[in-house]
Amino acid sequence: MATVKIGIIGAGSAVFSLRLVSDLCKTPGLSGSTVTLMDIDQERLEAVLTLAQKYVEEVEADLKFEKTTNLDDAIIDADFVINTAMVGGHTYLEKVRKISEKYGYYRGIDAQEFNMVSDYYTISNFNQLKYFVEIARKIEKLSPKAWYLQAANPVFEGTTLVTRTVPIKAVGFCHGHHGVLGIIEKLGLDKDRVDWQVAGVNHGIWLNRFRYEGKDAYPLLDKWIEEKSKDWKPENPFDDQLSPVAIDMYRFYGVMPIGDTVRNSTWRYHRDLETKKKWYGEPWGGADSEIGWKWYQDTLGKVTEITKKVAKFIKENPKARLSDVMDNLGKDLPEKQFVLELERILDPERKSGEQHITFIDALLNDNKDRFVINIPNKGVIPGIDDDVVVEIPATVDKNGIHPEKIDPPLPQRVVKYYLRPRIMRMEMALEAFLTGDIRILKEFLYRDPRTKSDEQVEKVLEEILSLEGNEEMRKHYLKK
């Protein structure tokens, strides 16, 4: 049993923070720990703190909270620093997207083959990458023994950047591999009898092993595809694990793309809204269409609003229980997912599905467990450079992280035709960020199928570099 201090950067993300708090309350080995909630948005931070404290009180857990708007406070004395912050928030992303579309880059210049996730900006997200390095350097200086847990996107670029440049213990997390459970559920299998493995890079992972009761389970998936895929309809924009595009990618690559990997296909599936609808389902055309992404942003907005409302209610009714609040505010609850999410958080038996707290427990208390995490490759996936962060299964215990042998290996098509081109764009994004050589950003765009002229590239970059808040990015790239 260990008490620790965990700093959460970007803690104003209510759902994420409450998931972690809920997981902590359900982890006896971490009882007595301190959570430092850090965010620059005071109002959201306050709301999250209220809810977290209420929750801890109700489940009678032993957790202490601190809140701060100062990054250092979240790092000093911390054993673990979890970063989920998005610098500039969605507002910045949408500004860049709007400028991009003005110059012919549908869904933004960061939307690229194998990187279509709408908040996964890699080349125009200077402030975000810079923040990653700033946090890592502060950890190196203030709490050099602390672990850095990268939860903020872009996890692939971010974790690779930090592990290459700052000598601290860093690991990236994503819940995308839960897509496997979606398949297991859809096929009506007992998840405890499924032997699965995924490997790749963040948002580019593939189900290399899928066995049921000792036998290859892919034929069961094939049967489902044959018999049931024609009736498939998405329940929400993110419901794409068994969409036509996932099946099409599976047929070509030989194994299933898992989680956000399905979103990260080629332009063939993303050319325009109509194409997206065909492949990702009606009516949204997936999470990354103009409709699907609006749905997501609206939902996020409602969640923020409801969080504040619930927090206010609790403040005004200090004796109320969280379950009462749900009944009281039920009519305002925005979307089915949020209700399910709250139910899950309130359920004393279930953990959130986020891996961070279980990871900490495994490391500190030797509660050995299996994770899918992002760490430098170092030979785990042959054919990929050692210093590229890959997303792979690993067991974690007090001795550290033990990557599994990837068996069977990823198909060559996945490595050569999918991962490598994705990795190349990561390399360009990081080199541009590290050197400030604007020619790399330009080269990135010269190779973009939407680019028709040099002028288009010059103009879109110039306008993005002129955005308020991008003064430092501008200086970085135009220093010569």
Next chain:
Amino acid sequence: MATVKIGIIGAGSAVFSLRLVSDLCKTPGLSGSTVTLMDIDQERLEAVLTLAQKYVEEVEADLKFEKTTNLDDAIIDADFVINTAMVGGHTYLEKVRKISEKYGYYRGIDAQEFNMVSDYYTISNFNQLKYFVEIARKIEKLSPKAWYLQAANPVFEGTTLVTRTVPIKAVGFCHGHHGVLGIIEKLGLDKDRVDWQVAGVNHGIWLNRFRYEGKDAYPLLDKWIEEKSKDWKPENPFDDQLSPVAIDMYRFYGVMPIGDTVRNSTWRYHRDLETKKKWYGEPWGGADSEIGWKWYQDTLGKVTEITKKVAKFIKENPKARLSDVMDNLGKDLPEKQFVLELERILDPERKSGEQHITFIDALLNDNKDRFVINIPNKGVIPGIDDDVVVEIPATVDKNGIHPEKIDPPLPQRVVKYYLRPRIMRMEMALEAFLTGDIRILKEFLYRDPRTKSDEQVEKVLEEILSLEGNEEMRKHYLKK
């Protein structure tokens, strides 16, 4: 001293064959050898034989000739098989290009980022790749100790294919690295005091080492660029070693692209004729524009014509000397290059610049020499798969091929941003060829910036597969 039998497949290529014959006559160690000229075009074959015999007689060399239209004859008892054949010839290439352009693929579907050379077809060239394997298998069966020298394009795909699939001694040749001499000459340097090295893949090689009298020579190049590049004008469509595009690539990648590498840039430099002219110079826009390539084809046609004419003259005037012929037919000689070429062939002191004969001499007679050749990487260029054929400098002697250490290493930009994407397309072309999975050809085109719809891909492939002569290709890809 060794007498050998050398089979030349595609020997109707007059200039190439005469270069080899000329080199042989200037290589005392190979005196007494036999050359088997093989081509399916009887008329061209006959003409080449006449000229070769005449040449040998004039220089009083000891060489025997055989001619044949049968592939086996060129392989049985051969010690070296040199393949320079282009199955279907330019006629096939132009048919495919025409179909491609009808569907929106300017310069053909095989024209791709880093592969713009107009007779370097990789995905629509099924019969060519098949012929490579057929020759290699025949060597394995009929002359298993013979060396296979790949001179026909695509050298990169061809040599990689053969070395991966047939267990014979194979090596690929190209003269592109002579571009280094072009730079040396332009800078007015003494080539014997230049220490240079190039590395990459065929038509994608880079001047990683360039030293003059023990010092970095790049500053001399920079000076030339600063002072003289503005006055640069191409002398012919192929004169691009110091063109604006070469300089632009040098500035981005940090080292000079050498030889045909300059042609293999991104679409940024190739979008249309106007763009090509800007980067590759007026009036042709480089060798791979519609104008530049027509110039090349016209020149080839004239060379073929003149070869036949000269052969006819020799037959009718058996006592004439080749130099007389040049005087007699001078007015008909098509282009400056051809005259220079003939002068070089006739010059007893100079070798052709083709490496094949010198390579054979080095191997057999231990006349140790330096070559730039195409062989499986096996770690020579870090970050590239072992079984990818790379173009690198090597010394050759009786003990075999000894690759040089690439020092300094290629810049990371070259490896990550140039070679790897080029290699990916090679892999796709070879996998398509080997498996017959048409989805790979489609995937190749889905990722093409010129592709706007699935229908476009279906149509262009269907029409290419319907071409006369592509019956077997059609069967291969549509067998399911």
